[in-house]
Amino acid sequence: xxxxxxxxxxxxxxxxxxxxxxxxxxxxxxxxxxxxxxxxxxxxxxxxxxxxxxxxxxxxxxxxxxxxxxxxxxxxxxxxxxxxxxxxxxxxxxxxxxxxxxxxxxxxxxxxxxxxxxxxxxxxxxxxxxxxxxxxxxxxxxxxxxxxxxxxxxxxxxxxxxxxxxxxxxxxxxxxxxxxxxxxxxxxxxxxxxxxxxxxxxxxxxxxxxxxxxxxxxxxxxxxxxxxxxxxxxxxxxxxxxxxxxxxxxxxxxxxxxxxxxxxxxxxxxxxxxxxxxxxxxxxxxxxxxxxxxxxxxxxxxxxxxxxxxxxxxxxxxxxxxxxxxxxxxxxxxxxxx
Numbered sequence: 001x002x003x004x005x006x007x008x009x010x011x012x013x014x015x016x017x018x019x020x021x022x023x024x025x026x027x028x029x030x031x032x033x034x035x036x037x038x039x040x041x042x043x044x045x046x047x048x049x050x051x052x053x054x055x056x057x058x059x060x061x062x063x064x065x066x067x068x069x070x071x072x073x074x075x076x077x078x079x080x081x082x083x084x085x086x087x088x089x090x091x092x093x094x095x096x097x098x099x100x101x102x103x104x105x106x107x108x109x110x111x112x113x114x115x116x117x118x119x120x121x122x123x124x125x126x127x128x129x130x131x132x133x134x135x136x137x138x139x140x141x142x143x144x145x146x147x148x149x150x151x152x153x154x155x156x157x158x159x160x161x162x163x164x165x166x167x168x169x170x171x172x173x174x175x176x177x178x179x180x181x182x183x184x185x186x187x188x189x190x191x192x193x194x195x196x197x198x199x200x201x202x203x204x205x206x207x208x209x210x211x212x213x214x215x216x217x218x219x220x221x222x223x224x225x226x227x228x229x230x231x232x233x234x235x236x237x238x239x240x241x242x243x244x245x246x247x248x249x250x251x252x253x254x255x256x257x258x259x260x261x262x263x264x265x266x267x268x269x270x271x272x273x274x275x276x277x278x279x280x281x282x283x284x285x286x287x288x289x290x291x292x293x294x295x296x297x298x299x300x301x302x303x304x305x306x307x308x309x310x311x312x313x314x315x316x317x318x319x320x321x322x323x324x325x326x327x328x329x330x331x332x333x334x335x336x337x338x
Contacts, residue, residue: 018120018142018168025139043285045180045207046255048072048080049237050277051244051270054213061086061239062097066104068277073108075255075279078180083239084115084126084187084213092119093137098129106135111178115187115211117167125168128185128211130176138178142170144196147189147214158325173199181284184208184232191222191236194229195308201230206287210236220265223247231291233282236266245269246280251287255279 050068052061065082072080088097097116105112111132118127118140126143146164148157157165173196175182184205190196191210200208208226212218216238223234224247233248245266246252254268256279261267270276291297 018125021120021140025137042180043283045079045282045284046075046077046279047207047235047246047282048075048077048277048279049209049235049244049246050080050082051237051242051275052083052086052239053273053275054083054086054239057275062088062100064275065101069104069108069110069112071277072110072279077110077279079111079113079178079183081209081211081235081237082112082114083237084128084211085117086213086239087114087116087129089117090119090124091116101129102131102135102137104135105131105133109133113185113209113211115213120168123168125170126164126187128187130178130183130185132178139174139176141174141176141185141187142168143187143190144170144173145189145193173203175200175204181206186210188212188214191219191226194225197222197226197232198230201226201232205232206284206291207233207235207282210234212236212238212241214238215240217241217243218245218266218269219243220247223266224264229296231287231294231297233287235280240273242271242273243269244276245278246282248282248287249290251283251290253281253283255281 048068048071050065052064052068054061057064061082068082069080087101088095091097101112101114111130113128113130115126115128118125118129126146128141128143130138130140132138143164146157146167146169148162148165149155173184173186175184182204184200184203184207186196186200186208188211191212197208210218210223218236218238218241220243223236226232227234227247227249233246233251235246237244243266245268247266252267256277268278268280270278
């Protein structure tokens with residue numbers, strides 16, 4: 001992004017910054033992948049998922065990215081995917097970490113995705129950047145569902161646990177047209193909402209990348225249910241956890257992993273914690289045939305699903321059950337949960 005464009009952004013409010021950035025995204029995307037290019041005819045995509053520890057390391061995550069770009073390039077990868085947050089906190093596209101990431105994508109000639117907390121003037125958003133093989137930012141997906149509040153409920157967004165809720169939230173599930181086909185992105189808590197998977201797949205995403213920035217492990221159930229119900233291949237990774245891997249039936253062939261397939265598990269997947277990567281070849285021809293014939297696509301009854309678009313407040317069905325956190329009752333008293 002040139003200096004003039006950066007100066008223009010600084011003069012706008014948070015919402016204006018996002019709108020301007022997304023307008024630029026659309027221009028980049030249309031220029032890099034006009035209608036009818038190779039994305040519609042390529043039959044195989046090779047994807048590397050990186051599991052990158054964010055805590056307890058002597059070097060920052062961005063300093064450990066080059067080796068994973070090199071590994072992905074050595075396997076002929078079309079796309080390398082890093083987890084949520086790892087590029088930096090409150091950075092913009094002119095930040096040193098951003099420039100390094102763009103340079104790596106260009107040097108190794110690989111499409112790349114990474115997460116960051118992106119600055120928009122005095123505002124910020126949990127952002128996932130999509131960069132093409134020339135090191136150009138094609139677009140960004142802003143997280144739609146903030147992880148706000150103390151575990152295990154992530155609600156309410158009380159002070160000290162509400163940073164994402166106070167940031168700029170995404171308002172659409174996007175599809176990015178790379179040179180091998182259309183992809184979508186979800187970030188961490190987004191993946192706990194089946195509607196998010198469905199809307200992304202129905203919008204045309206054949207492959208959905210679920211990037212996570214948390215401890216624990218990637219949940220097999222979310223990924224496999226999405227792949228089976230919505231006819232997509234899922235690639236999911238994490239920072240300080242394990243189980244980075246793929247879901248999507250027989251469309252997937254591991255390139256750097258030899259363990260046998262485990263039904264009802266991500267495959268191939270990384271079982272250990274710490275920095276690691278897993279690469280797989282996706283048979284796009286088989287995937288597209290599967291999407292065309294998927295029974296759950298042909299037998300949907302959308303006329304029955306109206307409740308999914310309504311603001312249902314299920315907690316109102318249980319007035320006699322006390323809130324576990326005093327802050328919840330306080331929010332109810334201030335009409336924020338009613």
